Amino acid sequence: MKKLILFSLLLLSLNIQASIIDDIYKALETGDRKQARTLIDQAILKPESKVDAQFILMLLNIIDNKKDIYKVMEKAYPSLSDPSPYLYSLWFTDALTGGYGKKETGRLETIKKMLLGPKASGSIQAAAKYVIGAHYLFSNNFEEAQKVWSEVGSIKEWQMTGPFDNTSGSGFNKKYPPIDQPQPDASFISATNSKIGWFRSAAFQKDPWTAIGNHVVAGQAIVYAQTFLNSPMDMDVTLSLGGSGSLKLWINDNMVIENEDEFVTELDIYNSKVKLKKGNNRILIQLGYTQNTAYPNYILRVVDSKYQPIKGLTYSSIYKPYPKAKEEVTNPKIEHFAESFFKKKIAEQPNNIINYILLSKAYFRRSDVNKAIDVLNKALKIYPNNILTNYELILNYNKIDNRTELLKQIERLRKIDPNLYFFAVYDYNISYNKGNYVEAEEHLNKIKELSGAFNEDYIQCQMKVLAAKKDYQKLISVLRDALNSYPENQYFTTVGYYLIKEQSKSTDDAAKFLEAYLAKNFNYEILELLVKEYENLGKKSKIEQLLIKQYQFFPEETKSTNNLTSFYYKNEKFKKGLEIVEKALLNIPYSPSYWHDKAFFQEALGMKAEAIADLEKAINYNPNLFEAREKLREYQGKKPLVSYFKIEDAYKDIEKALADPLKSDDNYEYIFYNQSFVVFPEGASVEYSSSSIRMLNNSGIEKWKETSIPYNRSTDNLIIEKAEVVKKNGEKVTAEQNYNDLVFPSLEVGDAIYYEYRIERYTYGKLRKEFWNDFVFNDYVPTRKSMFKIFTPQDYKFEIKTNLIDTKPKTYSVDDYKCYEWSFADPKKCISESYMPTLSEVGMTLSISTVKDWKTISHWYSDLVMPIAKEDYNVNEIYNKIFENKIELSNFEKAKAIYEFICTNIRYSSVDFRQSSFVPLKPMVTVSTQLGDCKDLSTLFFTLARKAGIKTNLVLVNTRDKGEEAIKLPSINFNHCIVKIDIDGKTLFQELTDNYLPFGYVPTKLQNSQALIIPNSETDTVGNSLIHIPNTSIDKSKYKREINVKIEDDQLKATTKLTAFGNLAESYRYDYSGLTNDEIKEKIVKRISNEYSGAPKLNSYNIENLDNRNETVTISSDYTIENKIIELGGLKAIKPVFFEDIFTTNAFLEEKRTQPILYWKYEDCDYYETEVTLELPNGLNFMDLPANFKLDKSYIKYSLEIVKLAGNKVKLIRKVSVNNATLPASIYTDFKQTMKVILKAEDIYLAFK
Structure with missing residues (x-):
């Protein structure tokens, strides 16, 4: 009975606690913070609700920017039997330590009393000693800091x-x-x-x-x-x-x-x-x-x-x-004590959200934001509008730099409680950053209203606006009060320094001001200001003393070492500088910068041999030190490498070309086109390119009046050495330049442009020592000279492949390098033909690669992308959303569901500043922003599919339009990314960037493209060789059309129904989606008009599946058209219309051909099936019908059957099966004849009387 009474009392206590705490949450749910505070005060008086109420108060005070919040913690502390989890979760907030730095006396004493006391765990005590040590460090008491830290x-x-x-x-x-x-x-x-x-x-x-x-x-x-x-x-x-x-x-x-x-x-x-x-x-x-x-x-x-x-x-x-x-x-x-503690509290009190928030803050402290957000979202299901929980979500989104979700969450919280202190500061910062200082002052008044005129944040914001408005008189007044109230504030001290420097007549006042600050504080930025001030005053000994003191306490810090060595080098104290660098190398022995600095000190001391050896070490540890390489060559008495690249007689070649008569057959010509590389043994390379192009007509000028030099801003350093117009009279006009963009002014027919540039290519990662390049020596215009040179280490191994080049390279040695040189005078011009392969496939092409096999490339990309393909908080959310209430789906259905979600919710976007060339965004970011490029969308699909248990691989692609055989050797010359999906023994290659494409279809632009499948792990066996993407579409891309025409006098009354399948359905969606009804009607009328060469009347139309990704799009129309019956003596005749042309008369006009035919560029349909039914009025009959026609070729199978139906009807049935591959030039005569035969077969009239 006694146990039963105790249990009943416990339940009563919990119910009383829950009741008043719930009332607090309800007040916060409506944004009534005043009522919440009243209830909190009541709850604190009750033992059963005291602890929760005090911690709710701390969080509320943080949001309201109240002062001395740590005093609430001090009051709560005695009631906590196990304070450590609470202390841990609120560690960096103003409820406890307030972060690292110098502490005010009251807070420091509270920290020592609570965090070093016997109730705190050893972990809390150790962390407290670190905070206290940091306090002494920032108080300029290095010895005491070290003493406290040693106890951790x-x-x-x-x-x-x-x-x-x-x-x-x-x-x-x-x-x-x-x-x-x-x-x-x-x-x-x-x-x-x-x-x-x-x-x-x-x-x-x-x-x-x-x-x-x-x-x-x-x-x-x-x-x-x-x-x-x-x-x-x-x-x-x-x-x-x-x-x-x-x-x-x-x-x-x-x-x-x-x-x-x-x-x-x-x-x-x-x-x-x-x-x-x-x-x-x-x-x-x-x-x-x-x-x-x-x-x-x-x-x-x-x-x-x-x-x-x-x-x-x-x-x-x-x-x-x-x-x-x-x-x-x-x-x-x-498990960490704070996490296990609050998990248990949540299990015991599932509706008490303070425990959710404190658990989320425990996760937040170790950066596990996914778990923190997950916990907070669970709390929101209980109280969706709770300002404490919603504010914590803002902190979490900000921590992971998820700008999209952050902005959404800010506006969610604004709707709940727009008068929070957070919004006054947030809106002030937005206005200030936009330069709208009038608006910023309005928000500043709100900050003052909420925090008071003596609040540190308010004063700082006020000073920034006054400085921006150049109201210096008022700024000085505010600053004086600020320094009195907050003498150790870094910002106020910095502003004070500049104002003293500007206004004081004494040259020492600014330095004394900073010295006074640093006597009681340690701050890198203020210390650097003082160094700068001493430099202005010429006090070198003071600088040295300051830097030595810093160095002695932080001998391992690269910053303190660099400051001191820079001072010694600048002041020619080379011996002292060398001693410091040598000590630094004992801490960081593989530092390229310190070996580099050591070499410079040695060179200054006349130790040239030692300097050479140490520069070699610097380059060995960082191959990307291009300036060090040139300095090394200087020390070694060698010519600069760039001198081997320059063309000594460039202007002579240009002058000679400009003197020749103009040729009108081409728009421009290359006077010379040269590219040279030096590949270093440690990795990295330098490209040197020079080109001169002569303008032969205005079209040439239009092409070359401006150009961009291709380079990667992330991995390359571009130096444009020359860019100019060379006039016919020899005058030179410098080009305008913006980064890699060049504009050539005053360019006229007969002039030439001339530009030279150097690109330093940095090397990183697994491919750091690899090199690859492709060079085409000729073009579709004349080229007078073209040359390619590569300087490599003597034992350098690389593979070469050439096209239409029989000559071996000229080889010779230059210093430690072996040079391979290919050069051609007047290489044969490429002849342009319709639907031909790319220049890299048909030109005089040289390909070089050191990469031993494709496995190296595929595993490199696997290493790059697999760690990014992770299931973050929102990825798991959308996975659950995709498969909500969907059970027993096949893998095909799962893959399609993921595809549909991505196409519906994520938009393709490729912008340089958001994306890199190869590294995808995290799936979390792609989901949040609802934007991504091909690799981002593919990585998201891969991540979701893997979670669904579907075998998927990323695939790097060089799209078909770039050349079906353009990649000849292992490299990373890809421009697209898709996924390969293995489902029930079948393989699909899926494009992710086309929102109109039905699932399971391979676009024509990808079929037969060169591609590399990326392994998911070291043991995955794919990716050992380059493939051509097969057409794994689940059905053919085809057109099925029915046309019914009733002939009445000279009028045709017709209906037509077209069903487009697969990729062709995508094309119709692309063309028609987003159009208004009038625009759609206009397109349909135009389509009918093109077939009949007349103006039809559109009676009605209907489109099915335009706004989804079904396998088909169907367009039906009912129309009338006049005057399409022709008179032939006593007969009348009608020409049947098929709508979809198999060939057109203006295609493939060349009589002869030397290059393959990219038939797929002309023909994107696999199969046509067209039925045309013609019906005459009573009393009329069709006369002699044309014969049926059939044709069977390797690239096309064609049949046209004309059938007399009962009564006065005729049906034409056309079936065409196309093999739209690349066709060899050898069958062009046959292909052209086939085209003519088919055109003739369809150019028929059906006579009747």
Whole structure:
């Protein structure tokens, strides 16, 4: 009975709590924050609702930008039996630490009291010590900062090696050699193809974290760090890991932690219980990062069950023999305490959304935004308009830079509560950034109203507007008050410095102002301002003292090192600079920039041989140091490489060409067209191109008055060395230039243009050492000279393929390079023919590639794209939406459902600043923005299909119009991406960028295109060779048309019904979708008029399946047309109309042909079936009917049958089956004769009387 009473009391307590907390949520649901605060005050007085109410109050105060929110936490703290989860979730908010930096006295004392107290877990205490240490750092108390940080208990003794390739995060599951080779003499090959090994840094940062950028240089990489832990006995411990990037952790070669996502976490996020062996234990960390991680780092602690550091352990960065794990042991993973805590609270109180928000904030702290958003969306199902939850979604979308969802969410919250402080600041920033300062001041008044005139944010916003308006008198007044209220605010100090500098008569006042600030604060930006000020004052000794102090506390930081070495070089203190660089290389031994700097110091000290050796090392570690390469050649006494490319007699060639009589047969001619490359042994290359074109008529001028130089802004550096018009009289007019665009002014017939440019091509990733290129020596216009040269290392291996070139290259040596040169004088001009292959297929073409096989390319792209094809929060949402209430679907139906969703909801968009050439956007971004290019849409389809269990591969394509045989050697010369789908033993190749295309059809432009299937993993067997895309369409693309014509006097009353299938249905949707009824009617009338050469009257029409992606589109029309009966003596006759032409009289006009016929460019239909029924009035009969006609060729099967029906009717049945492939030139005579025969067969009249 006693237990029953207690249980009843507990239920009563929970119901009372739920009731008042629910009332708070209901008030917030309606945007009534005032009522919510009244209820919160009441709930805080009740023990059963106190904690939840206090945390709701903290979140509400954060949104309302209240002061001293941490004091609410201070009041809540005593009521918390386990405060750590709450502290963790609100860590960086104003309810607790307020972020890193110098703390006001009250907040600092609160942090020490709560976070270092006995109720806080060891993990919270360690994190608090980091925050407190940062406070001392920013207070300019370096010694105290280091003292506090040393108590965190992180491992600081490490050996490192790297970088290894991690293109798009693909290195995570690669087994790089350092995993199994811990010995100090182990040698590895880095991502830049350099020889590297394990190294011990001379200095690590003094805070508890280890920043990779201080020891390994790479924009994206896999890096390894190992330490050797000595334990006095066998013991059970917890390894607690945190970091920025993807992470793996091994103990004695047994992996115990792995996380592939590039999260930015706090300490102790990933935890695993392990058994330490007595003696030495090897700990190995793998950290991976790409451009998504701004500051890769990690922190590892060895702790007990309460997250306190284990004492008695020692760590060494020197290799020690250790007992390898005999077998792989699965170690228990420990869920983070805050996440497990709030999951349990949600299970106990499923309608209490404060726990959802606090769980989402726990996920947010370790960057697991997908989970955070998922939790918040669950909370929204309970209270859709809760401002706390909706505000948290804004923070999450902002964190992942999802601008589309962010803007949507901002407007959702605005509708709920437009008077939030957030909107005053947000609207102010929008107006200020637009330069609308009047509007910005209106929002500024709202900020003042909500936060007060002495609020730090308000003052800063006010000062920005005053500065923009140049109201300096008022700005000075506001600044004076701001510095009195907030003397340590960096922005106010910076503005104060510039105003003092502008107005003070004393030259030292600005420097003294900054010195006073830095006496109590540490700030890089202010320190750099002071350095700049000392430079202006000529106080070099002061600069040196300042930089040395910075360097002494941060000897591992590249920034402090660079500042000091730059100062020494600039002031010719070369010996001191060299000492600092040599110390830096002990921390980061494979840094190309430091080897480069060391060489410059050595050269300045007369150590030329050493400088040469160190520049070679710099280039070895970074092949993209083009200036260093030229400097190296200078040190070695060699000519600049560019000197081997330049044409010495270019102007003589141009002068000679301009003196020749004009030829009118062509629009322009190439005087010369040259391209040269130097390929470096470490990777990277330089292209040097020069061209001169003479204008032969006005059409030539129209073609060449402006041009663009093709290059990739992401990977190339373009230097235009010359661009000009050379007039007939020899005068030169410089071209106008904007980036790679050139405009040639004053261009006249008989003039020439002349331009030269150099492109430095950077090398990255798996293909960093590869080179490929195609060059065509002739054109459809005359070319006087064309040349291609390539300089390679002497032992360089590459494959060559040529077309219409019999000559071998001229070879010779230049320094360490071997040159291959092809040159032609007056190469034969290509003759243009209709429907012919591309110039790269029929011209004098040279193809070069070092890539050994297509497998290398396919696996390169797999590495690039597979890590991106992930199921993020909204991808899972749309997957559920696609298959909602759809059960027992076949794989074909699933694939079609995904296709339909993408076509309906995502629009094709390709813009340079949004997309790269090959790396797709994350599916999450494509879904959110509802925009994507071919690779984005294909990657989204692939991700959804994989989730649905459908075998799918991405496919890189060089579309058919670029040449069916244009790619001759392995390269990445593709311009499109689609997917290959394997369903029930059948294969489909699916285009994703055409919203009108029925599912399961291969567009004509893709059929027989060169393509490369991309493997999904290392074990996937596809992608070993280039393919031609087969036509795997589920049916033929065909036309079926019925025409019924009733002849009445001289009038034809007719109906026609056309059904277009497959790709042809797509064409009709493309032509007719989006048109008004009048526009559609006009198109139909025009179509009928073209057939009859007259003006029809359209009585009615109907179109089916225009607004979907059904396999067919049907267009029916009823029309009348006059005067289409002709008189032949005593007879009358009618010419039957088929509508769809098999051939037209103006196609293929050449009598002879030398090039293949791209029949598919002319004919896009696989099959025609046309039935024409002609009906005479009573009393009239058809006379002698034309004979049936049949023809059977390899490229076309044609039949025309004319049947007399009962009464006065005749039916014509035409069936045509087309093989619209590329046809050889050898059958052109037969093809042309077939065309004539078919045209004649259809040019018939049916007589009647």
